[in-house]
Amino acid sequence: MLTGIAGTLESNDAMITVTPADKLTIEVKSVVDAFYHDQIVKVIKDTLFDSKIANISVMCQDKGALDYTIRARLLTAISRMEEQNG
């Protein structure tokens, strides 16, 4: 199965895994989930919107990453998934 993974489980980073899907699903596991869950989901949705991707499965394991780090790891994961696709 096509999968793109980027990032690490180190502090201030996020590991993001994406796979093709026929609808949008976003799963977030975060050390700061109680405070920032909605913000993390928003960053993911905004990044997908900017990348013109509507249907995809995103799994974000967040270790306190800032918004730009989550965005960067998501873009890298997508790029790696697309590379596998040729």
Place this chain on the structure above:
Amino acid sequence: MVRSMLFIPGNNPAMLQNADVFGADAVIIDLEDAVSIQEKDAARILVKAYLESIDHPPMKIYIRINGLDTTDYEKDLQSVVTDQIDGIVLPKAKVCDVERLLTLLYKIESETHMQKIIGIIPIVESAKSVLEIEKLAALSRIQGMLLGAEDLSADMELMRTITGTEIEYPRARMAFACKAYKIDAIDTPFTDTSDNLGLIADCQKAQNLGLNAKAAIHPNQLETIHDVFSPSLQRIEWAKRVLKAAKKADDQGLGVFSLDGKMIDKPIIERATKIMESAKRYRLLPVENA
């Protein structure tokens, strides 16, 4: 001019997000040796996102791209050449490499309608680069030169030593060239981050040869580097007294005068002026003098 340039691994979010709090005069975000081949893509995207997120950071920002003998450097440049950075640090730089980089920078700046003119800091880390130091210093956009002693020693088939005898010649040659072209002469990093006495001695050797800055590989090296490469309070006090006496002599129409029994003339006054300029630049003066 800077005193310190702190290397920050380009794929390390924790270091990147704290880049502005370490207190370095400049940071070098590294896309080269600090990033594994498998993570080059991730580092480029992360650094680009970081640059888009910052607004007027207190330090200068340089990016060390991958060498022009790799397949990564063009992607690096496309990702990071923006108005947010001050310059590119070019590894294993020879004159022909800097000229190629200049062409690429002109092209990107023109295509992206950038406001800023991006500078270049070549790393002198091969025997051939040492022989080209003067030509490198004279090239357009060169803001400084960084000595890369580890690669240089490997190229020369020399062992690195704690005394640094093997790099005295390139240090001195670089110092003269940089001084002649009024650019930063930046010393090689001291690689033992737990040896502060060794770092002090290494900084002093570089400073005695005329270098004005040092690269750091850990934030805990910055305080020592700043201590050595900043004018001491004693020197600042001396410079203040010289300039005060010079003004008085000037009012009296005297070209040469004495202070503490020593003759003071134009070169001494210029040295005092430079010390005060450094003290102001690095905010070492009390508020009323700043």
